[in-house]
Amino acid sequence: MWFETNLTKLLNINYPIIQAGMAGGPTTPELIATVSNSGGLGTLGAGYMSPEEIKEAIHKIQTLTNKPFAVNLFIPEDVLVEDQKVLKIHNTLQSFYDELGIEQPVLPKTWGPSFELQMKVIIEEKVPVFSYTFGSLDHKWVEQLKANGTKIVGTATTVKEAKLLEEMNVDAIVAQGSEAGGHRGTFACKAEDAMIGTMALVPQVVDAVNIPVIAAGGIMDGRGLLGSLSLGASGVQMGTAFLTTKESGANQLYKNTLIEATEEDTIVTIKFSGKAARGLKNEYTERLKDLPDNEVPSYPIQNSLTQPLRKEAAKQGKAKWLSMWAGQGLRLTQVEGAEQVIRRVMDQASNTLNLLKND
Numbered sequence: 001m002w003f004e005t006n007l008t009k010l011l012n013i014n015y016p017i018i019q020a021g022m023a024g025g026p027t028t029p030e031l032i033a034t035v036s037n038s039g040g041l042g043t044l045g046a047g048y049m050s051p052e053e054i055k056e057a058i059h060k061i062q063t064l065t066n067k068p069f070a071v072n073l074f075i076p077e078d079v080l081v082e083d084q085k086v087l088k089i090h091n092t093l094q095s096f097y098d099e100l101g102i103e104q105p106v107l108p109k110t111w112g113p114s115f116e117l118q119m120k121v122i123i124e125e126k127v128p129v130f131s132y133t134f135g136s137l138d139h140k141w142v143e144q145l146k147a148n149g150t151k152i153v154g155t156a157t158t159v160k161e162a163k164l165l166e167e168m169n170v171d172a173i174v175a176q177g178s179e180a181g182g183h184r185g186t187f188a189c190k191a192e193d194a195m196i197g198t199m200a201l202v203p204q205v206v207d208a209v210n211i212p213v214i215a216a217g218g219i220m221d222g223r224g225l226l227g228s229l230s231l232g233a234s235g236v237q238m239g240t241a242f243l244t245t246k247e248s249g250a251n252q253l254y255k256n257t258l259i260e261a262t263e264e265d266t267i268v269t270i271k272f273s274g275k276a277a278r279g280l281k282n283e284y285t286e287r288l289k290d291l292p293d294n295e296v297p298s299y300p301i302q303n304s305l306t307q308p309l310r311k312e313a314a315k316q317g318k319a320k321w322l323s324m325w326a327g328q329g330l331r332l333t334q335v336e337g338a339e340q341v342i343r344r345v346m347d348q349a350s351n352t353l354n355l356l357k358n359d
């Protein structure tokens, strides 16, 4: 069948569709299991989760499906605390905190969960697929994962990054185009130099490596899947399309805003987290528009400084200050179950293929 590819064989799935790991709540065990039970690959976005939370989520997923699934983590980066920048952004953010009526946080001593301990859970639990972004995975982990039979998927935003990942022995590569929602996975060049659209990036990555390539960024339906396969990809990774599903854990305010939004409504900004990410424009991005990027503390410092603001804004129903990551395919979002997404994408791709053949 046309949809059996190197990727479906590698990951032991029916359809070449991966639901992106989306850290921060959208990827509930129900979403992941539904995608995997429907023939795709569900992914737990575990970047911000503690080792205990990851373990618990894996066990929950295993009660809901016996199909393969993935866990996704962030490769940690060196943390560079620049006091002057922190002081300045503190002053800038104060008005948001005042309006929300909460205290602004002091700098934490640690930056998110320990990657070492997160990885220990991935190894212990022998997850079927491990995917990652923001860098390249150390050999010591690659060896342990391979010994367990875990398939490894890295994220690249340029050909250079794809080649670096292949050298590190990953099994497949997500080629993340600039249309993509969420953080840019860029790690080997400046984020602004890696804004390559999916249509341009995928065939260039396909030509440069000898392992399956997964297209990501702006893929919302069967046309996107078929187009990606035509470019030489062996499958797709979709994030935004799954955010509005009934199983998604994205909060309702975020879901409603996504449904109303159009392709004109996103921006790539570092103002929420200190790292380039595509999300919906809102009052927060507008108010900080004129703040030069080089005055924003780097990731994950800025992320920590704005986290309570975003959490409280969600509690108070203020979408105007939320980070609402989203790709450019926004008009194609639908309110439906995750199983329907898979079925709709596959049906549309089959129908489109038939139309092309009959012409």
Ligand SMILES: Cc1cc2nc3c(=O)[nH]c(=O)nc-3n(C[C@H](O)[C@H](O)[C@H](O)COP(=O)(O)O)c2cc1C
Pocket: 020, 021, 022, 023, 026, 045, 046, 047, 072, 073, 132, 133, 155, 176, 179, 180, 181, 182, 183, 216, 217, 218, 219, 237, 238, 239, 240, 241, 243, 325, 326, 327, 328, 329
């Ligand atoms: C809300 C959201 C959160 C995301 N979080 C992650 C993440 O934790 N890890 C990761 O590898 N990619 C993450 N991404 C990026 C996706 O893996 C993927 O590249 C992107 O969703 C593809 O573009 P699309 O949103 O247009 O489908 C996220 C994307 C979104 C929309």
